[in-house]
Amino acid sequence: MRDIADGIGGWLADGARFAVATVVGTWKSAPRGPGAAMAVSEDGEALGSVSGGCVEASVYELAREVIESGVPALTTYGVSDDAAFEAGLTCGGIIEVFVRPAGGGHHPYLAGVLDALRETRPVAVASLVSGDPPPERDMVVTPDDSHGSLGDDRLDAAVAERARGLLARGTSAVVHIGPHGEQRADGVGVFVQSFAPPPRLLVFGAIDFAGAVARLGRFLGYRVTVCDARPVFATKARFPGADELVVDWPHRYLAGTQVDANTVICVLTHDPKFDVPLLQEALRTPARYIGAMGSRRTHDDRLRRLREEGVPEADLARVASPIGLDLGARTPEETAVAIMAEVISLNWGGSGRRLADTTPLPIHH
Incomplete structure (x- = not known):
């Protein structure tokens, strides 16, 4: 529901009635997971998606009925259901959708939940x-x-x-x-x-690649911080997609900020005076992903310097470098896709291979 929060917040502020349909259960190759939401207003406007397009039309009609009746509904769509098959859920998956009224006195706690999301x-x-x-x-x-x-x-x-x-x-x-x-x-x-x-994405190095990573990271739902010790480069004009800009030595900033098991760290400076102390600090954290930009030769030199500082081999193995998946990327935008694709793959256990080459493995892990 986070992706449609602004829209339904506007409906609440206008006193409109609407219904929120939420995926509460999935089986097999379901297009979207639990929590995916679609909202329909009394005027017929729709926001969000519960299935990537497969059963939206059917859910839309059910939502309109729930708005009129004021009574929640729980329904299942799957390949075995004629109505769902006609609606397009032919992938073999099954989704259970909970549709509930909101606005006009229904769902009284929703406004507070939306406030929490904004904050x-x-x-x-x-x-x-x-x-x-x-x-x-x-x-x-x-x-x-x-x-x-x-x-x-x-x-x-x-x-x-x-x-x-x-x-x-x-x-x-x-x-x-x-x-x-x-x-x-x-x-x-x-x-x-x-x-x-939202999980944090910490991008170190205010270069053009960092701008592309910041934009894509924010699009993927991360709270993005860009950090560089050089104030002339770390500016809002250069990084409008960042939630936070920090002018500080990267390792010093990292030592004083919150990092948890969902945090993604991208080291894009490929300069030893920044990289080595920064990676030493990063490897002390529980970050989910630590990637470092640079050629294989650059990374070999980086590893040598880190070993000289006493970093154990098991810790060095956590550093993904060269950073990203092998997509043949050239531009900053393509490189950002390669980097975030590697993060997504690690998050969900994907192989990083072409799906067409993974038959008969499942699409969703």
């Missing part, structure tokens, strides 16, 4: 998806607090605990809770949609 505060929304139709019962859960109720104190406590665990991992999923708060397959179904703060 990049972690928040999760837990909604009952059991029942025919599911009732309008929600909880909003943060790392320290919760609001709302699913109708039972024991259920609320159990869901809040599980929601915080999912929020910490940035994962959305349906949990099933039994009468004593235990997790069990035949328990009450609750969809927990997590909105963790």
Whole structure:
């Protein structure tokens, strides 16, 4: 829902009624994962997507019905369903979609959730998806607090605990809770949609390649920081796509900023006086990805210098260099695609090969 937050925030501000359709479950080769959302206004405007185009028309019509009735709906689309097949879901996947009314008195916590998204505060929304139709019962859960109720104190406590665990991992999923708060397959179904703060992309080196990486990183949902020790190069005019510009020695900035297991670090300076202390600092962090630009010869020299500084071989193996996938990239924009494609591949366990050459492996890992 993050990608349509501004649009539905405008609808809320205008007092409009609308419906939000959210993917709550997927099986096999589903086009989009849990949390993918599409919103439809009472005027017929649509935002977002739940399937990349496969069943949008059917979900759109269901959303219009939910707006009029004010009653949530839970439905499944798959290759075995004639309606879904006619709508185009021919990939063999199955998606479960929860459609709920909003605005006009419905979904009263939505405005607060949108505020949290704008301020990049972690928040999760837990909604009952059991029942025919599911009732309008929600909880909003943060790392320290919760609001709302699913109708039972024991259920609320159990869901809040599980929601915080999912929020910490940035994962959305349906949990099933039994009468004593235990997790069990035949328990009450609750969809927990997590909105963790966007992961960080730290780009070091204010060069033209950095500008392209910053733009693509922001497009992919990262909070982008560009850092360089040279103020003449680290300017807003050169990096309008960055969320943050820092003029400082890269290793000093990195030592004082927050890095977690979702952080991506791109070292694009290929200058030893910057690279070596910066990579030493980067390898002390839990960053998911550490990539360094430069030729193989440059990287060999870089490794030699890092070994002289006592960096263990196991740590050196974490550095992806030359940076990016082998796409034959030439321009800064093509190189940015190669770099972020490598990050995506590592995030999701992809091989980096052409899908046409991976038969009969699954498309989605």
